[in-house]
Amino acid sequence: MTANAKITADLFITCVVDQLYPDVGVSVVRVLRRLGVTVGFPTDQTCCGQPVYNTGYSQQARTLAKRVLEQFKDSEYVVVPSGSCAATIRVFYLEIFDDDTELLAEAKALAAKTYEFSEFLVNVLKVDDAADCGAGHEGTVTYHPSCHLLRELGVKSEPQKLLQSVPGLEQKELEGAEICCGFGGTFSVKFPHISEGMVTDKVANIQASGADTLVSCDMSCLMNIGGALNRQESAIKVRHLAQILDPESE
Amino acid sequence: MPEIKTQDFTAASTAAILDPKLRRALDRVAEGFHVARLDRIEEVTQDVWDGWKDQAREIKVHTIENLDYYLELLDKNVTAAGGQLHFAKDADEANEIVAHIVRTRNIKIVTKSKSMVSEELGLNPVLEALGVEVWETDLGEYIIQLAEETPSHLVAPALHKSKEDVAALFTEKLGIPYDEDIYHMAATARTILRDKFMEADLGISGANFVVAETGTLVIITNEGNGRLCTSAPRVHIGITGMEKVIPSMQDLSAFLRLLPRSATGQRITSYVSMTTGPRRSDDEDGPEEFHLILVDNGRSKMLADPALREALYCIRCGACLNICPVYSRIGGHAYGWVYPGPIGAVVSPMLVGLPKAKELPQASSLCGACREVCPVNIDIPKMLLDLRKKTAESPDSSLRSAPEIERVLARLYAKLMSSPKLLKMGVKFGRFAQKLERMTPVFSPLTTDGKWIRNAHIPILSRWTKSRDLPTLPKQTFHELWEKELSPDDS
Known part of the structure; x- marks a missing residue:
């Protein structure tokens, strides 16, 4: 699909997919490429921090969240094959950094370009027929x-x-x-x-x-x-x- | 205050989840209240419903932000209507106000309509110690009182009891033949209570709302017992939390639309009773005295905490209990205090003290269903998270909810995940641990079938594998696959 040829998406693959389900990550790459997207993968990425954040360890979550802000600073789009990791970035990062104007601005910028896999396909790439992939x-x-x-x-x-x-x-x-x-x-x-x-x-x-x-x-x-x-x-x-x-x- | 058993949550919930009778009772609620609630939303449409919710929340936000003003206004108008407003800072003070009225007015028999705040105060034992006869007149509360138990749900206190349980209880306590026909049982209770309504000197009610501009106490019930409690005896005491004040009668209409629909799926309850002051000189009946006791009992701590303040918006409809996948498996008693379910996991720690109830905010998968059904849009998951933050890293060890090892692991996790290099080493170590099994099956930390870990002999993982398998680490991580075959540099 040439319509998406100009779209570059960086994957935040999530630690669960990275460590336990790499095949899912491979499928994400293949589907996006079939749709014409240029796929990137910042290789320093690890975890969004959700496990520690949800357990109440905000400092540790903050440490990991800062890494994600840094790694995807220049991305056009960030695609995440997980609703809960995408929610961490889009919703919980805003809570994590609500005491820091500068980082909050970065978190908002990241949130604005971060999509869960299915919503990226439907709402950004405008896929309305799965046969397209x-x-x-x-x-x-x-x-x-x-x-x-x-x-x-x-x-x-x-x-x-x-x-x-x-x-x-x-x-x-x-x-x-x-x-x-x-x-x-x-x-x-x-x-x-x-x-x-x-x-x-x-x-x-x-x-x-x-x-x-x-x-x-x-x-x-x-x-x-x-x-x-x-x-x-x-x-x-x-x-x-x-x-x-x-x-x-x- | 009644006995606090919030510390026993794990043991109590473990026992509760194995009780098939409880599960059946809880499922009935899901079928009944929850489905009826959805029907009511459907008939007014989701958009209209959402508008009602937003409006109600706005009223709550405004009132709680200006609570001092509305409490003063309420005081003025209760007094103007000939009643008396009392403010109690804690349970002891509230109970003493009631006890004083009981002693000075020579009260012998008390009828009560449903009041969760009176449960919170542990009022009944105080009254009984004064030698007063206390009669709970809400059918569910009457059953619970006979059984010497506590409510397990905000609006359906005897929800955990089957009709067979109640029939057996009536036979045992009332000495009547065993009869599990619900209408017959209700008629029995009605006959007994009807006499008490006529004999009682004091009626005690809760309040769903108190209206500041008129000094009016509002209760909504389905049994009519509330109106008998508030009108037949010569003294009426209303007891409620200080957060139940709303500015005006017009505001009341917003809540009367939401509360019955959210609670039981009714468009309106059978009775909406409004009491303003005692009987007037030209009234034919009604109490000679009207007292309203507003209870703080920890609520100002919630008010002072911006992260938890919105728990004060709660109108106690119980919708979050009915939808909660945790409550619907363990029931209300496992929570160990008066307020169960998602909202209880926020309110109880604030009222009994976080050190005693620090486990409650942990007992949620944070699925968000409670927030979705809340008629005043209370963000319960966010407050549970806030309480987790307060308990995870507190310098005060009595507040910390988890064993020390959890803090160590959280730090280790952040360290490991902050360094791709360390993580790589960790993965290699994990793969090695999986191989160990083949070399030294006896000392292996894991039992696998190649694809799945069937049994982990490691503390935390074993809690998972007790009932579920865990996938083994694959040969390659996504990182490794990307570098080898996926990266555009290679294609």
Whole structure:
């Protein structure tokens, strides 16, 4: 797509994708390139600081947030394949730096050009047909809207819109879709019994949906749900939206 | 104040989550209140609903910012209507005001309509110690009182009890034959309470709102018990938190639209009762005395803290409890004090003291559902985060919520993530730990099947793998893949 040829997007790939799900990152790169975007990857990047911020360690979060401000200072667009890491940059950085005029201005500038993957595709690249990325998926899919994507960023229709246009893909409704999967970062190990209760219900609803694949825009939620599905010997696969859109993904 | 058990949250929530009966009861609420609430929003449309919410919040912001002014205005107008306003700085002071009235007016029998603030004060035991008969007249509260328990929900106090539980309780406490027909049980309570309404010397009510411009106390109920409590006995005492004041009758209409719809999904409750002062000389009935006790009991601490002030906007509708995935699994009692659920996890620490309740703000996945349903747009997740900040790094060790190791790990994490080089080494170490299993299975920190960690024998990870698998580290990180095959320099 030549229409996007002039667009350069730098990836903030997230530590979860970097360390645990590099294939998701590869699919993100492939999809963006198929859409004509010039993809960059500042290699000094690590983590946005969300795990420490959500646990109450603002100083540590600030240290990591400053690195992100620095690394993406000159980016045209920043694309993040995670609703909650994108929310950290867009929403929580403004809280982290609300006592520092200079850094707050930088944080606002970064927030203004940072997009979660699905909203970048739909709202910036104006993709209205997933076939534009060459996507095709034979099978049934159900979608879990992750909480921060939905409620911090207000991204609701974009991933659905992309999924609906994937040739061959049949979408199944997910009961209680907007209920949290129970991950919540350190919450999942601080209160494992409550987290387990929540993911158990999520898994039951996914199984009842009849879908063979669960799709979401956050690998941390999918790590939680996928881990529970695997423990229950379920054959249901978990995939990031980028993997569904990427025809080369297995 | 009633016994504080917020310190036992982990143990209490662990027990609660295993109780299938509790879960069924909690699910019924989700079905009932939550679905009805959504229906009400749908019929007025989301846009209109959002407009109502914004308007109500604006009123709350304005009132709380000018609380001293409106409290004075309220005082003036309560007095002008022939009533008396008392201000209590804490539970002891509030209880003593009631006790004084009980002693000096020779009170023998008290009927109470639902009041969470009276629960907060631990008022009933104080009255009983004075030799007074105390009757809770809200059906749910009556059940709870018979069972000698505390409310588990802001608007449905006996929510954790099934009809079978209540039938057994009535048989045990009232000596009547076992009958689980809800109408029969309600009729039994009604018959008993009807006599008490007529005999009572003192009626105690809470207040959903108090209107400054008229000195009016407003309660909304579905059972009519509230109106009997406030009109039949010769003395009426209303007790509520000082944040419940609103400027005007016009403002009241904004809240009357929101509260029933948010709480139970009703367009309006069966009764909206407004009480302004005692009976006038030409009134046929009504109390001879009207007292309004406004309670601080920790609320000025919230007022003084800009990060937590908006907790004072709460109208106690309970919508955040009904939607909360944590509350809906553990119920109200696990929270260990009067106010449960997401808003309780903010309010309780402020009222009982953060050192005792520092665990509550941690017990949330910060999913944001509570903020979404709140009729006055209270940003509960933000306040939970603020309390986490206050407890994570406090120089005062009684405030710190986590064991020392968590602070060490947080610092280590920031160090590791501040240095791509260190992180690379960390990943290599992780891959080595995974390989250890093949070499020395007995001493391995992990049990894997190649693709998944099935069992981690490391403190924090083991909490995860107790019920879930964890993916193993892949052969290459995204960083490594980028450098090898993805970077435009290579293509």
